[in-house]
Amino acid sequence: MSQESGHYYVPAPSLFPIIGSTALLFMGFGAALTMNKMELGYGLLAIGFAILIYMMFGWFGTVAQESESGKYNDQVDVSFRWGMGWFILTEVMFFCAFFGALFYMRVLSIPWLEEESLVLGQDWWPAYDGAWPTTGPGEFEAFTPMGAWGLPAINTMLLLSSGVTCTLAHHAIKENRREALKKWLLATIALGAIFIACQAYEYVHAYNDLNLKMTSGAYGSTFFMLTGFHGFHVTVGAIMLTVIYFRCAAGHFTSEKHFGFEGVAWYWHFVDVVWLGLFVFVYLM
Amino acid sequence: MAAVHGDAHDHGHDDHHPSGIMRWITTTNHKDIGTMYLWFSFTMFMVGGILAMGIRAELYQPGIQILEPELFNQFTTLHGLIMVFGAIMPAFVGFANWQVPMMIGAPDMAFARMNNWSFWLLPVAASLLVVSFFVPGGAAAGGWTFYPPLSVQGGLGVDMMIFAVHILGASSIMGSINIITTILNMRAPGMTLMKMPLFVWTWLITAYLLVLVMPVLAGVVTMLLTDRHFGTSFFNAAGGGDPVLFQHIFWFFGHPEVYIMILPAFGIVSEIIPTFSRKPLFGYSSMVYATASIAILSCFVWAHHMFTAGMPTVGQLFFMYATMLIAVPTGVKVFNWTATMWRGSMTFETPMLFSIGFIFLFVIGGLSGVICAIVPIDIQVQDTYYVIAHFHYVLVSGALFALFAGVYYWIPKWTGRMYNETLGKWHFWLSMFFFNLTFFVQHFLGLAGMPRRVPDYALQFADFNKISSLGAFGFGLTQLLFLYIVINCIRSGEKSTQMPWEGATTLEWTHLPAKAPYHSFETPPVVK
Numbered sequence: 001m002s003q004e005s006g007h008y009y010v011p012a013p014s015l016f017p018i019i020g021s022t023a024l025l026f027m028g029f030g031a032a033l034t035m036n037k038m039e040l041g042y043g044l045l046a047i048g049f050a051i052l053i054y055m056m057f058g059w060f061g062t063v064a065q066e067s068e069s070g071k072y073n074d075q076v077d078v079s080f081r082w083g084m085g086w087f088i089l090t091e092v093m094f095f096c097a098f099f100g101a102l103f104y105m106r107v108l109s110i111p112w113l114e115e116e117s118l119v120l121g122q123d124w125w126p127a128y129d130g131a132w133p134t135t136g137p138g139e140f141e142a143f144t145p146m147g148a149w150g151l152p153a154i155n156t157m158l159l160l161s162s163g164v165t166c167t168l169a170h171h172a173i174k175e176n177r178r179e180a181l182k183k184w185l186l187a188t189i190a191l192g193a194i195f196i197a198c199q200a201y202e203y204v205h206a207y208n209d210l211n212l213k214m215t216s217g218a219y220g221s222t223f224f225m226l227t228g229f230h231g232f233h234v235t236v237g238a239i240m241l242t243v244i245y246f247r248c249a250a251g252h253f254t255s256e257k258h259f260g261f262e263g264v265a266w267y268w269h270f271v272d273v274v275w276l277g278l279f280v281f282v283y284l285m
Numbered sequence: 286m287a288a289v290h291g292d293a294h295d296h297g298h299d300d301h302h303p304s305g306i307m308r309w310i311t312t313t314n315h316k317d318i319g320t321m322y323l324w325f326s327f328t329m330f331m332v333g334g335i336l337a338m339g340i341r342a343e344l345y346q347p348g349i350q351i352l353e354p355e356l357f358n359q360f361t362t363l364h365g366l367i368m369v370f371g372a373i374m375p376a377f378v379g380f381a382n383w384q385v386p387m388m389i390g391a392p393d394m395a396f397a398r399m400n401n402w403s404f405w406l407l408p409v410a411a412s413l414l415v416v417s418f419f420v421p422g423g424a425a426a427g428g429w430t431f432y433p434p435l436s437v438q439g440g441l442g443v444d445m446m447i448f449a450v451h452i453l454g455a456s457s458i459m460g461s462i463n464i465i466t467t468i469l470n471m472r473a474p475g476m477t478l479m480k481m482p483l484f485v486w487t488w489l490i491t492a493y494l495l496v497l498v499m500p501v502l503a504g505v506v507t508m509l510l511t512d513r514h515f516g517t518s519f520f521n522a523a524g525g526g527d528p529v530l531f532q533h534i535f536w537f538f539g540h541p542e543v544y545i546m547i548l549p550a551f552g553i554v555s556e557i558i559p560t561f562s563r564k565p566l567f568g569y570s571s572m573v574y575a576t577a578s579i580a581i582l583s584c585f586v587w588a589h590h591m592f593t594a595g596m597p598t599v600g601q602l603f604f605m606y607a608t609m610l611i612a613v614p615t616g617v618k619v620f621n622w623t624a625t626m627w628r629g630s631m632t633f634e635t636p637m638l639f640s641i642g643f644i645f646l647f648v649i650g651g652l653s654g655v656i657c658a659i660v661p662i663d664i665q666v667q668d669t670y671y672v673i674a675h676f677h678y679v680l681v682s683g684a685l686f687a688l689f690a691g692v693y694y695w696i697p698k699w700t701g702r703m704y705n706e707t708l709g710k711w712h713f714w715l716s717m718f719f720f721n722l723t724f725f726v727q728h729f730l731g732l733a734g735m736p737r738r739v740p741d742y743a744l745q746f747a748d749f750n751k752i753s754s755l756g757a758f759g760f761g762l763t764q765l766l767f768l769y770i771v772i773n774c775i776r777s778g779e780k781s782t783q784m785p786w787e788g789a790t791t792l793e794w795t796h797l798p799a800k801a802p803y804h805s806f807e808t809p810p811v812v813k
Contacts, residue, residue: 013311017402032444097504109527138523215516218525
């Protein structure tokens with residue numbers, strides 16, 4: 001298959017990987033020191049982030065140039081498809097770990113703690129009823145759980161709509177309607193940005209009005225870790241969409257070859273699906 | 286199996302690359318990266334080995350002589366982490382880098398630049414682990430499985446370990462996505478999946494396992510981190526969590542992980558035994574299906590590591606039977622290797638010796654694994670030296686012996702030179718002797734009740750511990766002989782030929798010259 005359009009492209013030696021490794025060296029040590037409140041850590045972490053961002057600009061920029069100069073034949077395109085697909089699977093598995101923790105607590109450990117409380121009575125945690133949402137039987141401040149039908153429902157609509165606009169953008173690129181493509185991409189980015197803003201508002205609301213914090217036992221832990229990692233992924237996805245927007249504006253991609261766009265669209269649908277899981281299992285149930 | 290149509294010698298045009306250190310830092314060549322992986326893993330093997338020597342020196346006699354208990358715990362913890370993540374796994378990835386493109390007739394790995402990054406993340410993670418010995422509070426000391434609550438209580442060293450694990454996970458994920466994509470997308474025309482060499486098959490399946498479980502490890506160490514520093518309650522019963530939850534998530538990663546470390550070993554042995562038996566592999570397709578079955582089953586057996594942690598009986602029964610079921614496809618493999626040798630015209634060069642040694646000792650480790658899977662027995666031997674003996678039989682005489690076999694088998698193709706056969710045989714027999722001296726007696730220690738992860742022990746364990754320590758020192762020194770053999774081969778080994786092993790059938794032997802050229806198969810060969 002590579003015969004038609006030349007050899008499989010093997011890139012020339014590159015400095016970007018070692019720059020990325022240097023970034024993670026700074027970030028690894030920086031984060032470990034920061035966690036232990038050592039001054040040096042913040043500086044190292046900042047330097048690491050700066051190097052990482054430089055590396056990403058350079059590396060992804062190189063890939064975009066290589067792609068536009070026609071170095072990637074169809075076989076390379078298939079490689080990118082496999083690669084992005086399996087990358088998204090790893091992301092799914094990462095979220096599975098946190099959903100697993102949520103299910104384990106709700107189905108197993110909290111009912112067990114409730115049983116212990118009944119059996120052991122006053123010597124244990126007296127009268128722990130184990131009803132979800134819970135802080136657990138220990139000494140934690142009371143909180144109000146996050147309702148599903150306020151902001152979270154609006155957020156669901158926002159993300160689902162952004163999935164639709166993203167698909168409309170995909171149709172536009174396939175039919176070579178560049179203005180429509182840019183318009184729908186912008187709409188997708190805007191919906192994503194509004195979603196992130198709503199989530200930020202929800203966090204402030206949780207901390208200030210509901211007394212719901214990361215330290216609020218089982219509910220707080222799973223609520224903030226699941227929605228937090230999801231919000232982080234939406235942010236990354238929105239940045240990726242923005243990059244694709246500027247690439248579209250610069251005339252990149254053709255109606256046939258545009259995997260850069262498709263890969264980001266896959267990612268966007270993935271964060272969409274994760275949100276549905278969150279809405280059902282974190283907010284509703 | 287194959288007939289040449291592509292010309293393997295039409296490379297030459299962009300052989301030039303930066304020289305000196307920059308060649309290795311910037312390289313996108315799968316052979317250079319494979320070489321770096323292998324040297325890195327050998328270096329970490331030495332570091333982990335020094336820790337093991339420290340452990341065995343302390344255990345040479347009862348009482349505390351060399352390592353204070355706290356430091357001893359750091360040694361056992363880092364020995365495990367470094368050997369698993371720094372030595373064994375990178376070594377197999379090094380083999381994948383060297384061999385997979387050559388065995389499937391691909392010009393390089395699918396993502397050559399990312400391949401470089403996968404490698405260069407490893408020294409970063411390794412430096413986090415090694416430096417953690419010298420920070421206030423020392424390295425992580427809660428065992429390589431870092432169970433909470435112990436790991437929630439540790440100091441800076443634990444955080445460095447957590448971030449090291451994150452980085453190692455990123456490296457493994459990129460490496461395995463690269464391998465999957467290379468195998469699925471870059472095979473030479475005519476090489477259907479069921480014509481792939483078995484080493485390639487085992488790596489394909491291993492890479493799937495890595496993609497499935499490494500993110501779960503990343504998730505669980507993240508929970509550990511937030512429990513340590515941000516007040517979450519994942520592993521804290523007062524908040525509704527459970528320390529046992531950690532064990533479930535960790536072993537959901539951890540059990541497939543042990544198959545990640547053994548499936549490529551199966552692959553290497555499945556290449557070597559047919560070559561030196563001068564017969565095709567017996568039951569090729571059953572080998573493929575057995576490998577896949579082992580991989581699938583490995584995702585449903587994790588709680589057999591936790592029989593004493595508190596679990597409903599029905600859970601114990603499920604995990605016991607599921608675990609024992611894995612012995613079936615593993616048995617298929619052992620049967621097939623033996624049947625391959627049956628009536629073959631066998632010769633016993635060093636790769637074959639290590640492969641046969643692998644079969645014998647891996648079967649011992651596999652059988653003690655079935656014994657450990659039986660709940661009532663496991664409750665007795667949990668956390669004793671019996672378990673230590675079991676998993677060193679599968680990881681040292683399993684994974685490591687297969688790695689040695691693979692190095693001896695492929696080093697002529699990598700360097701264009703032969704290793705010293707006499708010294709290779711010495712390496713095998715000394716390793717075989719000292720390995721068994723070290724670990725066989727640990728079965729007795731475990732059955733007699735000696736717990737693992739203790740720097741001191743009761744007097745009745747003294748004799749076997751002394752024997753075990755002597756064996757360990759011998760095994761450690763023997764590996765210096767291996768280093769000498771490899772350096773000697775690279776520097777002044779006899780020139781090799783294209784087919785140093787007459788029975789070999791895979792593309793790197795049939796299509797490439799004595800020393801594999803820097804770029805191979807830029808035009809894919811046609812496999813018939």
